[in-house]
Amino acid sequence: MRLYTVGPLLTDLYELTMAAAYHANGRFNEATFSTFIRSSGKRNFYVAAGLEDILDELEDFRFSKRDIEYLERKEVFPKDFLRYLKALRFTGTVRAMPEGTIFFPDEPVLEITAPVIEAQIIETLILNTIGFQTLIATKAARCVHAAADRPLIDFSLRRTQGHYAGIKVARSTYMAGFAGTSNVLAGKIYDIPISGTMAHSFVMTFESEFEAFKAYADTFPDNTVLLIDTYDTIFGARNAVKIAREMKKKGKQLIGVRLDSGDMAALSKTVRKILDDAGFPGVKIYASSGFDENKISEVLSKGAAIDAFGVGTKMGVSADAPYSDIVYKLVRFNDRNVRKLSPGKTTLAGKKQVFRKTAPDGRYAKDTIGLRDEAFDDAYPLLEKAMANGRRLQSSPTLEQLQGRFKKNFLLLDDRYKSFDETNTYPVTISPRLKALQK
């Protein structure tokens, strides 16, 4: 289900002024732009995400009457250019790594080949969409790795950069192996399992914590997780035991308790003991508050008795790396390979492909960035044709399918590249032919 498409005004003005200059100068030639993320030293690998939204936007690409009227009012554009825009559709080709593919810095994740005006106008859309969703899917994959098979729930909506970001975070994290989200709207749009029970405010509206717990358990006898830290976590755990006993008498089971503050490793062990000693080894311990891949690793290394994590703010904005250096660069124009030489920002000319070689056990061994028309006996290409003549070539995969693909891919990435030590870089080389082309 689409949230909505935004249309071609989602662009930087210079894309349109350039388009007008191409138009005025009769330049309608074919161009190829390549999208990749420059190495930042902060991520060893990335998880491709955002392609579905790109394809939706490109299929719907058209300037509305109001869009044209708005541009007209700016009194900047030649009239015949605006007439041209009115009829403009996206007619190009999209080659991309499917969502859920693991890729590495400097590898093209998407290439557009189209008449230059079309390819130019969509730059902002491509960067914004692939950049953000990939950022979050990547952060989520790091959390999944840290949690070592414990379920993770996306709790980030309240702190994401706007609500739309929150919806895309729910989708990207689910794709990257999360078990669900607290975000109800995202649950509805993408059919993601939704999760959540109570906040401190609920507990506080009652005269006592016990009364609050009881009221909740009465309402949701099959689905109660009690938040036990509003006043004192240990005291809260004892109240939870009382509730668990009352529920048991009615043939019901308390699902879990949630910790949301304090020393998580120590508290979780104490709470585990309280629950176990009272005869409730099946009551799960959930933890939230400030978790990201580093904090998850840290508490687990201290032996925390946590069964599942709510992962919020730091993941939802990718706090340690809130943007990537993603770029969309012209690599070929009118049958001429081109490159930029600005200091610190040079690019590689030519239409490209990424070839992946695997070890005998199936693990990823080495990638080669080559020319699109190269072929290697022992390596397979990662960029696939997703759109031709402006039309999607396949129907959309389900989010479950994407999660499945990601999980399969992630197993094939050696743990050393999943570690948070960014000096373990996966081997990526440039093919001799691509190298020769740069001269």
Add this chain to the structure above:
Amino acid sequence: MRLYTVGPLLTDLYELTMAAAYHANGRFNEATFSTFIRSSGKRNFYVAAGLEDILDELEDFRFSKRDIEYLERKEVFPKDFLRYLKALRFTGTVRAMPEGTIFFPDEPVLEITAPVIEAQIIETLILNTIGFQTLIATKAARCVHAAADRPLIDFSLRRTQGHYAGIKVARSTYMAGFAGTSNVLAGKIYDIPISGTMAHSFVMTFESEFEAFKAYADTFPDNTVLLIDTYDTIFGARNAVKIAREMKKKGKQLIGVRLDSGDMAALSKTVRKILDDAGFPGVKIYASSGFDENKISEVLSKGAAIDAFGVGTKMGVSADAPYSDIVYKLVRFNDRNVRKLSPGKTTLAGKKQVFRKTAPDGRYAKDTIGLRDEAFDDAYPLLEKAMANGRRLQSSPTLEQLQGRFKKNFLLLDDRYKSFDETNTYPVTISPRLKALQK
């Protein structure tokens, strides 16, 4: 103009499960929640933003038929609760600092008083909206201060956390004193001046930089800014001079050149000299690439000859502080003042007001967080009633008015609090009556 309203499913599931438990237990009492940003040590001041979107959402607050059907399918909620939700509207009161108000950590920026179910469900909306827009308006204000009257343009759309974030960044930055945005859609929605000319790709599609410049100047004789660093900035500046001469012959003027890489302070001075020596002191120098408040300060302190800045990624995601610790806390329920005692997360009970005292010269001198019904002879209240019975009390201000208010406010904040030295904290105290209430 509204982008759209999202509706009440933009919430965390636990808001709805708590609501169901309130409903099942007959708890419809009035609650007051207070929103504030906990001190993080990263910001000395904040610029309030996001209220307009909140008021739009609250006025439109209703669960659609499809929303209810979705919740029904989850098989979690009692049927009578879903019937109740179908008819639910927001009937409460919003008290808030107007957008553009300067405020400080721990000060309530917005308070909701409403029947507890309504107040609870909108928590996520309030935090997400006020949190993000305030974050960006604040970052923008810091950039505006650093630029010392040089115009700033928002260039962030390609790297914001989704396109909706980009639209809100354009609005928030314009409110906080930016001169415009590259974001065409935001320009259309909010009537913000839009700005932009060319990218490197444009230059690269031509056989030479000079030809590219000429084609552009021919298309936009009244509005040409040339990007001069695609191959070599100094060489590019000389090409720009040639174009400026050709334009002059036709009675036209080159508006400016843009630098996008390299040592900005040194390059801008060299380019300034090339332009001046050629008789073009009126051609402006624009600079972009990696600017935020720190880099703007740095290049200006080195004497950079830059007339205006394009400010992108780092501002657009507030990279040094990509989230704030914004919270929405129950402070009063059914005529009982309440507070939370979780370690490191305690709150102050009671409905509040913020009182600001100014010095004789009009500058902000000191704030007091007090009870809502307090009054001080020498200080004025900052929170205003914006909505009662679920209806807006005033028509929406224009964005120009908001920018005007911000600019006026910002003048009254002493420069020492605008500095990036976060140890200069503005004095905020708690009133004796509010303090007494906590016992």
